[in-house]
Amino acid sequence: MQLTPELKSFIRTHASDDTDRLLLTASRFPGIDIPFAVDQIMARRQIKEKLPTWFANEDLIYPSRLSTEQCSSEQTALYKQQLLKGESFCDLTGGLGVDSYYFAQKASRAIFVERFPEYCQAAMHNFASLKANHIQVMNSDARDIIDSVQADTFYIDPARRSDCNKRLFALTDCEPDILQLKPILLDKAQRVIVKISPMADVEETLRLLPETVEVHILAVKNECKELLFILEDPFADTRKTALKIHVANIVNSSHRQEFIFEPEEEKEAVADTTDTVGKFLYEPHAALLKSGAFKLAALRYNLKKLHRHSHLYTADELCTDFPGRIFEVDETMEFSGKLLKDLSKSIPKANLTTRNFPLSVADLRKRSKIKDGGEVYLFATTLANEKKVIVQAHKNGYL
Secondary structure, X not given: OOOOHHHHHHHHHXXXXXXXXXXXXXXXXXXXXXXXXXXXXXXXXXXXXXXXXXXXXXXXXXXXXXXXXXXXXXXXXXXXXXXOOOOEEEEOOOOXXXXXXXHHOOOOEEEEEEOOHHHHHHHHHHHHXXXXXXXXXXXXXXXXXXXXXXXXXXXXXXXXXXOOOXXXXXXXXXXXXXXXXXXXXXXXXXXXXXXXXXXXXXXXXXXXXXOEXXXXXXXXXXXXXXXXXXXXXXXXXXXXXXXXXXXXXXEEOOEEEEEEEOHHHHHHOOOOEOOOOOOXXXXXXXXXXXXXXXXXXXXXXXXXXXXXXXXXXXEOOOOOOOOEEEEEEEEEEEOOHHHHHHHHHHOOEEEEEEEOOOOOHHHHHHHHOOEEEEEEEEXXXXXXXXXXXXXXXXXXXXX
């Protein structure tokens, strides 16, 4: 894996070309390793928005397309910096090295562990190009090295794919097996950070990881991206603190919506429901929905839920710091088959959402003939009196 000046020029020149055609016409470019160049072109396309700082550096090498598909984004990696404890860290599942690089900005000693030699070669090259020379690269399996490595914080992102490339969500389906490794890691470190699939069940994972002191649910632009469990030795400190769940939606580099709560707070909360939709409609972002803090979201922002199972909220007052999207309500219509047939005449195009409603978005589109997109938002939902309604709304300038 060598990026010569000629190869970098080729990648830059053909950045937007048809990569299949490049492979088929490889003979036109003597002296250029076309398969390698195509891999770099496709990898750079994947990270253009995800890792803008890395994309801007033409000296970096990407060992596989899968590495860029699975790596953290720059935004989530920067968020995770705050989770470090102590002066040193060890990334036991290094991959492309994005998390290692950003963690290393906050640590005096850093270790990158990766079992694939080509990933290690790329990491050594990339860390040098990024002037992160204090990161030690170790080509080894996490299971073989944990007895000999010491760090204040261990980070592990178990592989979430089976041998047949099927996506896996449960912690017990991933490798390396964190349930086997955690006693050793917790004995050696102040903190262990475990990243698992955002599709995993939070309650079930907490049952498997009772040493968890914090859960972090991260969304980027309202799409749930990462689920992080922070583990600490329960016997290291006699002061037992309550588990906290941190919910964050990273809107952009300067705006982050955050919500922190204890599970017991949600259990004890009582939220008012309503039969009437007010002036504003509030839709929680994806990470907040994942957290299950449905009643607390209403209480903390002085809102009413439309129904105990309809995770939409309303008020006549504007609450600009609500963690999600805010809409101004134009009309609330009682649902019926006739309404659905007539709606496309006045609203030919709209953004459709269903919450606690018997029909899916696909069903509604098929029956109403309303096309996707536009400035109108339609929410099909159920009110506290069990009435089915469609709420027509528009964005009011807030998220």
